Amino acid sequence: TLLFLLFSFWVMMRRAFASEKCVVCVHKHYSVEDWAAFKLEAPQVMQYMAVSAGSSEADFEKLGAILAACPEVSTICLDVANGYSEAFVSAVQRTRASFPSATIFAGNVVTPEMTEQLILSGADVVKVGIGPGSVCTTRKQTGVGYPQLSAVLECAEAAHGMGGHIISDGGCTCPGDFSKAFGAGADFIMAGGMFAGHDESGGDLVEKDGGKWFKSFYGMSSSVAMKKHVGGVAEYRSSEGKAITVPYRGPVLGTLRDILGGIRSTCTYVGAATLEQLPNKTIFIRVSMQLNEVFGNSDDSKGAAVPSAEHIAKAKSWA
Numbered sequence: 001t002l003l004f005l006l007f008s009f010w011v012m013m014r015r016a017f018a019s020e021k022c023v024v025c026v027h028k029h030y031s032v033e034d035w036a037a038f039k040l041e042a043p044q045v046m047q048y049m050a051v052s053a054g055s056s057e058a059d060f061e062k063l064g065a066i067l068a069a070c071p072e073v074s075t076i077c078l079d080v081a082n083g084y085s086e087a088f089v090s091a092v093q094r095t096r097a098s099f100p101s102a103t104i105f106a107g108n109v110v111t112p113e114m115t116e117q118l119i120l121s122g123a124d125v126v127k128v129g130i131g132p133g134s135v136c137t138t139r140k141q142t143g144v145g146y147p148q149l150s151a152v153l154e155c156a157e158a159a160h161g162m163g164g165h166i167i168s169d170g171g172c173t174c175p176g177d178f179s180k181a182f183g184a185g186a187d188f189i190m191a192g193g194m195f196a197g198h199d200e201s202g203g204d205l206v207e208k209d210g211g212k213w214f215k216s217f218y219g220m221s222s223s224v225a226m227k228k229h230v231g232g233v234a235e236y237r238s239s240e241g242k243a244i245t246v247p248y249r250g251p252v253l254g255t256l257r258d259i260l261g262g263i264r265s266t267c268t269y270v271g272a273a274t275l276e277q278l279p280n281k282t283i284f285i286r287v288s289m290q291l292n293e294v295f296g297n298s299d300d301s302k303g304a305a306v307p308s309a310e311h312i313a314k315a316k317s318w319a
Contacts, residue, residue: 011041013200016253018045020260025050025077025105025190027220029229032065039070050075050105055091060098067099075103079127081138081221081240083109089121096122108169110146112158119164125188126164128155132171134193135219138240149184149284156185156279175262182263182275183282193217194259198252205311206245213307218243250305 017024026035026049039046051073053063067073076095080088083106092106106118107127115126131138131145139145148171159166168186172178172194181189195201196217203216218224219241226233233239249255267273270281291297 011038013195013202013252014038014045014049015042016200016251016256018042018048019253020256021048022256023048023050023075023188025052025079028052028054028059028062028079032062032069035066035073036069039072043072046070046072047074049073050077052077052079053095054078054080055085055088060091060094063095064098067102074101075105077105077127078123079105079107081108081130083107083118083127084114089117092118092121092123105167107167110151110155112154115155115158115164115166116162119159119162124165125167126155126159127167127169127190128152128186129169129171129190133169133219133241134173134196135217135222135242135244136170136240137219137242138221141238141240149180152181152184152186156187160185175259176266178259179263179266179278180282180284182278183266183270184284185279193246195252195255197246197249198255199250199307199311200252205248205307208245213248213305214245215248216243217246248305248307250307 014024014026035051051063051066051070053059053076055078063076067076076099078088078092078095082088088106092104095102095104103124104122105125105127106121106123108129109115109118109126110128110130115128118126128151129148130151132148148168152166152168156166165187166185167188167190168181168184169190170192172181172189172191178189178191196203197215201215201217203218206214206216208214221239222241222243223233223239224243225241226239263275267275267278270278272278272281
């Protein structure tokens, strides 16, 4: 069934990331039963998974049920679009009191003051970023946002001064952007668009333009996501995400290793033995053009990925 196939994508993505010791924050719409099934399917990767929740009472109750069913999961991601509310601060405090030994990610915010507030409230790691994501339209719909590099620089300084950490969430378009985020002081980096379009990403596989393959990708604040998970966009608000198709890219492990390889090479260029040393080795210079694109931005050596016959058959069966 479609549900089983989507679940299998969920399994494959987490296995791929765990193989490189990278953490996956699983969105909050998976059920307790989904989590229990995945634990049976791949118990060895549970330590590389974080369970996500919002700030509502229902979210808190489900969070407790998931952690009870999967005690191997030790990381909680409290994930809301707007971390500037008393309700969210209270949710962080309540989560810390209820799960004292858990590692808590909380956000999103973009200012030093709110970073400090969330750490004081119990967050171990603050998620930084409003509007930089590839399928986020918050800046367009609301006019609210903050340049991502500036936010990371400022919030990292605030967090580290209190013994806390930050995640740079959104805005990475190439491996070099990951290195820049680490160089600005980020302790972790969260990305979505960079991992879209792969075998493990889920989304519909579609054929366009005479044999070119694409996969659907949408933001979690888009109307597509809200119709799927909560029945639609509430009348009092607008969606703050978009739905697109991205070129099919094959297995995600190739992209993941390309990013990790780029970061390792960055460290050799600047003389950093560890990621912790990278900010001290980094100097940012404002430029008008980062890349030489006289011959465009495509790379013929990588070619166009073609899905397997099995993936094509599945796509046709869903149509």
